[in-house]
Amino acid sequence: MATRNQNLIPQQQRGAAVQKQKAVVGKGGEVKSRTALNNISNNVENVNRPITRSFGAKLLANAQTQAVAAPNKKPVTLPSDNQIAPRVPVPRPATKKQVKPVPKQNEVIDLDSESGKGTKPMSISDPRPKKREVHSLTSVLSARSKVACGISEKPNSQIDEIDLPDVNNHLCVVEYVEELYTFYKQQQHVCRPIDYMDKQRDINxxxxxxxxxxxxxxxxxxxxxxxxxxxxxxxxxxxxxxxxxxxxxxxxxxxxxxxxxxxxxxxxxxxxxxxxxxxxxxxxxxxxxxxxxxxxxxLEWYLTVPTAYMFLVRFVKAAKADKELEHMIYFFAELGLMQYSLIQYCPSMVAASAVYAARCTLKKSPLWTDTLERHTSYSEPQLLNCAQVLVNAHVAAPDNKLKVVHKKYMLEQFGRVACHPPAVGLIEGLKSVTPSSSS
Structure with a gap:
């Protein structure tokens, strides 16, 4: 309370002085003289006023404003309640740094030393990092396999026409797909099933x-x-x-x-x-x-064998088959799985015969192309006997009690290819004209 009364007395006295200085009214109500009170911050030494919190904040704000306007002016000192105030450092105004122009790519600049001697030109390259080329795991493994096997990439002129659309697909391995199928044709004779019904007593x-x-x-x-x-x-x-x-x-x-x-x-x-x-x-x-x-x-855990399906995938591609022909080929291939008599033929011949029987059923012209003969390694006469077995299975499929394959390929999703009439007459006519070759 004592401090408040001490602060209040000078304020009341100063208020009265201000009222005296505001205006002097003469006769007739005219204003003779008017003295305005100057900025308090400029007359701190002349005003005997204790510093309160609000008043000190105003003084500090004014001092900072003046310091910004006049940066060379000394900082203002503010008295505290005991008439001694610490010096308040005034922040200097922010000055903009001069930005040096960034040299363009491949621009040559000279960096001078203090003595100005021994300057050497320096070329500034592009500071941006180059984009890292990302390789897939498949491409890396394929590249390592090629290096390990000593296989170099073939130019497009040496790639077969049926593989050209898949040049950029690493899973198709178009560089050595022909070597793969050459190997498959050799391995299909290893661990091949034989005619075993004569050895089996309880099954037929x-x-x-x-x-x-x-x-x-x-x-x-x-x-x-x-x-x-x-x-x-x-x-x-x-x-x-x-x-x-x-x-x-x-x-x-x-x-x-x-x-x-x-x-x-x-x-x-x-x-x-x-x-x-x-x-x-x-x-x-x-x-x-x-x-x-x-x-x-x-089986001695030997399961990595080339089945007929491996050859079907390649031969369908060589036939340039549409969806109908593709479904028909797989229809004959699955019919062939049920025919025990086809065990005497190797998987590649069964697959090629399925393609040939499908083309005969759909009456494709020509029935057998040079491309198919090159990729299957079988001529048309070599396929007639095996193809006839498949066509006869097609004839018996509707009336057979075992008709899972026939029902499957009567579905719309498989193009209802089982509805096509069998090509019995065509196959028999070809057999009568062309002498057959054994497998």
């Missing part, structure tokens, strides 16, 4: 057809990859070529063959419980695992 070709028909149905229901289907058939035939099987175990062999093929080809393979359910609990989990192990040991 009809029972095998029933098993493959069931395998086709399970494959379609599980929506598996086509590679899985063809590998499953190979494992079944290969195992039956090496081991005798009882009638009750035939379906178990088919289940385990598909289980192995799924583990080899599929990303998400069906589990053992799925096969138990699909077989209506005919076999236990232990029986399936024991048979799976027995099959793998009998």
């Amino acid at each position: 070709p009809k029972m095998r057809s029933i098993l493959i028909d069931w395998i086709l149905e399970v494959h379609h229901k599980f929506e598996l990859m086509p590679e899985t289907l063809y590998l499953t058939t190979y494992i079944i035939d290969r195992y039956l070529s090496l081991e005798g099987v009882a009638r009750r175990q035939l379906q178990l062999v088919g289940m385990c063959a598909m289980l192995i093929a799924c583990k080899y080809e599929e990303i998400w393979a069906p589990e053992v419980s799925d096969f138990i359910h699909i077989a209506d609990n005919a076999y236990s989990r232990e029986e399936i695992l024991v048979m799976e192990k027995e099959i793998l040991n009998k």
Whole structure:
């Protein structure tokens, strides 16, 4: 309270002085003289006023304003409540730095030393980092494989015409795809199934057809990859070529063959419980695992084999097939899986015969082209016997009890290609005119 009274007295006195200085009114109410009160910040020494918080803030603001207006002026000192105030440093006004022009790319500038001697020109390159070229994992692995095998990239003039659209697709490996299929044609004779029905006492070709028909149905229901289907058939035939099987175990062999093929080809393979359910609990989990192990040991874990599907993919490309022709080719190929008599032919011939039978059914002209003969390595006469087996299967498909393939290719998504009339007369006419060649 005492401090407040001390601060109040000078303010009242100063207020009265200000009222005296405002105006002097003469006679008639005219203003004779008027003295305005100067800025308080300019008369700090003449005003005997204690510094309060609000008043000190005003003085500081005014002092900073004046310092900005006159940067060479000394900072203002403000008294505190005890008439002694610390010196308040006034911030200097911000001055803009002179920005040196950035030299353009490849511009040569001279950097002089203090003595001005020994100047050397210096070239300034583009400071921006160059964009890093990104390579995919597939391209890196392909490049390393080529270097390891000593294979250099072929120019486009040496690439086959059917592979030119896929030059930029590293997964097609157009540089050495022909060498791959040359290797496949050599390896298809290794570990190839043989005619085994004479060695089997409890099974016959009809029972095998029933098993493959069931395998086709399970494959379609599980929506598996086509590679899985063809590998499953190979494992079944290969195992039956090496081991005798009882009638009750035939379906178990088919289940385990598909289980192995799924583990080899599929990303998400069906589990053992799925096969138990699909077989209506005919076999236990232990029986399936024991048979799976027995099959793998009998095949010596050799599963990397060129099946007919590998050749189908290449031959469909060589035929420049549209969707209808492509569906028809796969229709004949799946019909061929059920025909035990085709086991005598190698996978590449079965695939080429499926292409030939499909072109005959759709009446393509010509029936066999030079491009197909070059890529399949088979002439038209060499395919007639195998193609006739496929066409006869097409004839019997509508009335056959085993009609999973026929029903599948009667669907709209496969173009209903099974509805086309079989090319029996065309094949028989060609056989009568052209002498056939053995495989």
